[in-house]
Amino acid sequence: MGHISSGDADKNAYDVIVVGSGAGGGQTAYTLAMEGAKVLMLEAGRRYEPASETPMMQTNDQAPLRGASTPEKPFGFWDATIDGGWQVPGEPYTSASDDPARQFQWWRARMLGGRTNHWGRISLRNGPYDFKPRTRDGLGFDWPMDYGDLAPYYDKVEMLIGVYGGEDDLENTPRSSPGVLMPAPKPRVSDLLVQHRARKLGIPVIPMHRAVMTTRLDHQRIPKLLHPGNTRAQAILAADMQKRSACIWATPCGRGCSIRANYQSTTVHLPPALDTGNLDIVTDAMVRAVTKRADGKAEGVIYIDRKTGAEHRVKARVVVLAASALESVRILLNSGVANASGKVGKYIMDTVGAGFGGQIPLLENLPLHNEDGADFGHMYIPWWLYKEQLAGKLGFARGYHFEFGGGRLMPNMGTASGLEWLNGGTYGRKFKEDARRYYGSFVYFSGRGEMIPNEDCFAELDPSVKDKFGIPVLRFHWKWSSHEIGQAAHVEKTAAEIIEAMGGRYARPPQSGEKGIKQGGVIIHEVGGAIMGTDPKSSVTNSYGQCWDMKNLFITDGATLCSNADKNPTLTIMALAWRASDHMLGLMKRKEL
Numbered sequence: 214m215g216h217i218s219s220g221d222a223d224k225n226a227y228d229v230i231v232v233g234s235g236a237g238g239g240q241t242a243y244t245l246a247m248e249g250a251k252v253l254m255l256e257a258g259r260r261y262e263p264a265s266e267t268p269m270m271q272t273n274d275q276a277p278l279r280g281a282s283t284p285e286k287p288f289g290f291w292d293a294t295i296d297g298g299w300q301v302p303g304e305p306y307t308s309a310s311d312d313p314a315r316q317f318q319w320w321r322a323r324m325l326g327g328r329t330n331h332w333g334r335i336s337l338r339n340g341p342y343d344f345k346p347r348t349r350d351g352l353g354f355d356w357p358m359d360y361g362d363l364a365p366y367y368d369k370v371e372m373l374i375g376v377y378g379g380e381d382d383l384e385n386t387p388r389s390s391p392g393v394l395m396p397a398p399k400p401r402v403s404d405l406l407v408q409h410r411a412r413k414l415g416i417p418v419i420p421m422h423r424a425v426m427t428t429r430l431d432h433q434r435i436p437k438l439l440h441p442g443n444t445r446a447q448a449i450l451a452a453d454m455q456k457r458s459a460c461i462w463a464t465p466c467g468r469g470c471s472i473r474a475n476y477q478s479t480t481v482h483l484p485p486a487l488d489t490g491n492l493d494i495v496t497d498a499m500v501r502a503v504t505k506r507a508d509g510k511a512e513g514v515i516y517i518d519r520k521t522g523a524e525h526r527v528k529a530r531v532v533v534l535a536a537s538a539l540e541s542v543r544i545l546l547n548s549g550v551a552n553a554s555g556k557v558g559k560y561i562m563d564t565v566g567a568g569f570g571g572q573i574p575l576l577e578n579l580p581l582h583n584e585d586g587a588d589f590g591h592m593y594i595p596w597w598l599y600k601e602q603l604a605g606k607l608g609f610a611r612g613y614h615f616e617f618g619g620g621r622l623m624p625n626m627g628t629a630s631g632l633e634w635l636n637g638g639t640y641g642r643k644f645k646e647d648a649r650r651y652y653g654s655f656v657y658f659s660g661r662g663e664m665i666p667n668e669d670c671f672a673e674l675d676p677s678v679k680d681k682f683g684i685p686v687l688r689f690h691w692k693w694s695s696h697e698i699g700q701a702a703h704v705e706k707t708a709a710e711i712i713e714a715m716g717g718r719y720a721r722p723p724q725s726g727e728k729g730i731k732q733g734g735v736i737i738h739e740v741g742g743a744i745m746g747t748d749p750k751s752s753v754t755n756s757y758g759q760c761w762d763m764k765n766l767f768i769t770d771g772a773t774l775c776s777n778a779d780k781n782p783t784l785t786i787m788a789l790a791w792r793a794s795d796h797m798l799g800l801m802k803r804k805e806l
């Protein structure tokens with residue numbers, strides 16, 4: 214059994230150092246440890262035990278301010294994030310511009326498992342076009358791989374973590390291999406109405422893909438597929454899979470899941486990896502820099518014990534950065550390594566975010582029923598206008614998908630607020646009647662679109678500001694292009710059309726893209742900053758996240774993504790991390806690292 218400790222690491226006993234324990238670090242440590250490599254994971258945040266710390270069942274009336282959000286808890290009192298948020302005390306970042314439209318917001322979590330403890334679990338694959346966007350429309354960069362290279366790893370990750378979804382096979386929205394996905398949960402009433410009316414507009418509505426287990430994992434079949442020929446790994450994984458339950462359809466996933474029914478690094482990747490005895494984790498270990506050997510290879514890292522301020526050095530054959538895309542960029546810049554191309558920090562991207570909602574009289578006064586389900590979306594709208602997009606008919610490149618919400622979920626503090634545009638404002642008995650009448654009759658469409666990398670979006674070291682550890686911080690530059698702004702306007706216009714097709718109404722008309730688009734970073738899908746490519750002059754790594762200038766330094770978080778398809782990035786980060794880890798294992802076996 215590997216151990217988790219705080220502060221000091223066993224100095225030189227490891228093959229690989231992995232920095233960060235979220236989706237990228239968790240997947241990397243899992244693959245390496247299960248296949249026999251000795252791994253040290255360094256995590257800046259504190260230890261976190263989902264089984265004992267997850268407030269899954271608490272109701273809002275048990276929380277201060279009835280669970281409402283505060284600057285310290287931006288996503289509400291019960292949100293799983295610890296020591297994190299838009300601002301982390303003592304760890305600032307800065308912006309090159311005073312204009313809010315040109316500022317970047319950076320969400321960080323400082324805890325074991327990082328943001329995977331509270332992410333939305335939406336797990337969409339990139340499609341074939343998403344790997345070759347430049348070939349398709351001449352913008353941005355093609356990936357140094359194609360869909361076929363990553364498809365087997367998408368299958369593996371989906372089988373390991375447990376993803377529900379449908380069998381649809383639409384243009385650039387690929388299906389998983391047979392037997393990989395779990396059945397999707399039943400659509401809610403509002404989902405069915407959206408599907409029925411959107412279909413009339415030629416818009417598809419299909420089951421969402423989320424990392425939530427709607428059934429138990431097949432512990433007899435899956436371990437053999439994931440670790441062929443490795444009976445020890447198979448036995449460890451089979452035992453661990455039996456400890457994970459299926460979703461009980463009752464509690465918001467953002468609080469985390471103590472029964473391990475959804476994906477968090479802390480409940481899925483780390484337990485079996487620790488059981489191999491090949492993984493040790495040191496928490497409260499803030500990595501400052503990668504150190505260099507005389508031959509130019511990575512020697513190890515320097516980290517600071519967050520509790521004592523003491524500085525430590527550890528060494529290994531291989532160093533992997535997975536501290537989240539922009540934090541890995543920061544470590545690279547502070548180390549002064551892997552940047553012969555001058556591209557470290559360049560081409561940072563987020564997802565385009567815009568949204569629009571309305572009220573649907575057909576959904577008023579429905580009979581009482583419980584629609585909590587697997588939290589969040591049971592269905593979604595994949596991008597459907599590929600032909601128009603290719604023909605240049607839309608006025609912007611690329612596209613978006615809609616995540617939409619509605620239904621009779623557990624009432625919260627927002628339920629029955631903001632009804633004035635419908636009832637002119639009511640009190641007492643009438644207000645209670647209105648609350649019951651309108652409860653569950655709202656739908657909201659969140660557009661999530663592709664951002665094309667551009668020269669105006671980058672991160673650099675701030676020349677003067679340092680964090681509380683004395684480490685220089687990042688300064689952000691940001692500017693959406695006309696493509697993203699065009700998408701945002703299209704999101705609002707199309708959502709309004711769907712709402713109208715449902716016989717619904719909205720409080721305000723759709724607005725222009727400049728007004729509708731969220732600030733950079735707000736969708737919390739930041740990627741790029743150390744992009745992969747085929748040419749060392751214009752990219753930082755190869756397709757395995759291996760740095761061109763430092764062969765034993767790898768990056769397995771979102772920093773290497775050279776485009777940010779409309780598909781939420783985390784499943785792709787994990788698939789890439791598994792592929793990179795397989796590559797590392799091969800190189801280590803052949804003594805090439």
Ligand SMILES: Cc1cc2nc3c(=O)[nH]c(=O)nc-3n(C[C@H](O)[C@H](O)[C@H](O)COP(=O)(O)OP(=O)(O)OC[C@H]3O[C@@H](n4cnc5c(N)ncnc54)[C@H](O)[C@@H]3O)c2cc1C
Pocket residue numbers: 232233234235236237238239255256257258320321322323324325326327328329331332333334335336498499500501535536537538540544737738770771781782783784786
């Ligand atoms: C509310 C929310 C909803 C989201 N919903 C979705 C969704 O539905 N689908 C989707 O695809 N994505 C979603 N995301 C994004 C998703 O969480 C990230 O893409 C994913 O967690 C990235 O994994 P990562 O390993 O790169 O980073 P993280 O999960 O952030 O993990 C990085 C870890 O590295 C640690 N670290 C940082 N700096 C250092 C350092 N210097 N030394 C040591 N350790 C360090 C951090 O403390 C952290 O634990 C969501 C995010 C949020 C916040």
Ligand code: SF4
Pocket residue numbers: 269425426459460461462463464465466467469470471472474475586587588
């Ligand atoms: S909805 Fe299901 S997966 Fe999500 S936290 Fe609740 S039980 Fe876990």
